[in-house]
Amino acid sequence: MKTNAFAKFTVVATATALTTGMAFAEAHADREGWPESFTVGTASQGGTYFAYGSGWANLVAEELGLSGSGEVTGGPMQNMALVHTGEAQFGMTTMGPAAESLAGTNPIAPGLQMTNACAMFPMYQTPFSITALSSSGITSVSEIPEGARIGFGPAGSTSDTYFPRMMEELGVVFERRNGGWSDLGGQLQDGLLDVIAFAAGVPVPAVSQLEVQTDINIIEFTEEEQAQILEAFPVSQFDIAPSTYTTLEEPARSVSMWNFAIANCDLPESFVYAVVDIVMSDNERMVNVHRAAASTLPENWDRNTVMMWHPGAARWFEENAGADIPDDMIHGDM
CATH class of the missing domain: 3.40.190.10 (Periplasmic binding protein-like II)
Structure with missing residues (x-):
């Protein structure tokens, strides 16, 4: 260490x-x-x-x-x-x-x-949340293209430990990237990443900063995707409240893990x-x-x-x- x-x-x-x-x-x-x-x-x-x-x-x-x-x-x-x-x-x-x-x-x-x-x-609780630029056209997990570059946070973090497994469970094929939250947010904005998948208490400062600077999509799980993840991982059902981010107009379906x-x-x-x-x-x-x-x-x-x-x-x-x-x-x- x-x-x-x-x-x-x-x-x-x-x-x-x-x-x-x-x-x-x-x-x-x-x-x-x-x-x-x-x-x-x-x-x-x-x-x-x-x-x-x-x-x-x-x-x-x-x-x-x-x-x-x-x-x-x-x-x-x-x-x-x-x-x-x-x-x-x-x-x-x-x-x-x-x-x-x-x-x-x-x-x-x-x-x-x-x-x-x-x-x-x-x-x-730490919700698992997915963010993409609105310009990407990605509005759901199923729309994440094969080979997408996804930032999962620092190596060894909760996000990096569990989110890649969750994406694999849902059939997403991706390139795994790691880094600090702020750095990955900047890479998304600069087009170096297609998606960021963060597990962090909300609001995540890096996501709040992103939505001030550009248009983003906060992507929720479908009911079926949520049920599949709940079955496979030590997580709980969670909704990200619309008051969390200005981008959200209604609760976003997610899962979470206690800290x-x-x-x-x-x-x-x-x-x-x-x-x-x-x-x-x-x-x-x-x-x-x-x-x-x-x-x-x-x-x-x-x-x-x-x-x-x-x-x-x-x-x-x-x-x-x-x-x-x-x-x-x-x-x-x-």
Whole structure:
């Protein structure tokens, strides 16, 4: 893993933030073993993970009076590896890559069961959405021409892991391309790609930027295509609301996969409890970070059916959300 190549965006708590967060900090006075700084593994710039992850890193840093940072990474698969090894204290992943990482089939480190990455809090659902330029004439999956150049996001991302398989399941024959979200959006606009197939929280910044600059088609699945994908992959039914993009006039049929924030399982219980408290206790503040956080709600704790819970996170949800988390799903409680 070339972690030294990651662009690192550090947010240092200011004196103002220290004053603002003083009451909160006093409520979490037990700081034994807490790190002086932390990083959150996100994904590429132009994607939802980067905006969302950098936002909550900033929020937690300010409230706790710590130095916090968001790292540009390869996305969920790499975040599982970084958090498992402790190279990043926190990260974000989706249920599919989490399950593969726990099973030892993460392509970053085949055979390594990444069991030291623990669930921390629910984030949002990642819809799988397809975009083409209106000038292409592509308005449905069946109209994607044979050999189309399709951008699937960064290598190893949720999008790159699952969307090519979905397209193959639907009989699409394509050339696979990878890159950051913003870069692929630019390639589509420049005619270097025919389609972009993104799995990311909506609105995807790169798609929002595209529709300001040119006319695009956001392509939904047919009922039959959706049913076929639901049968074949660990995803849920999802509609992209028309308010998400100005291009949409009615809901767009899609599928989605849940995202969770993750923590290194060895982090102090009191530290993770404090972080979860900041993120989960004020949803309006999180929605200001990114609109996808509308689903960052305590009642969605049960969307994790894959990972062990960090003890600090489990305690927060048990105390504040009425969660009934089995002991054998809490790290260290087995």
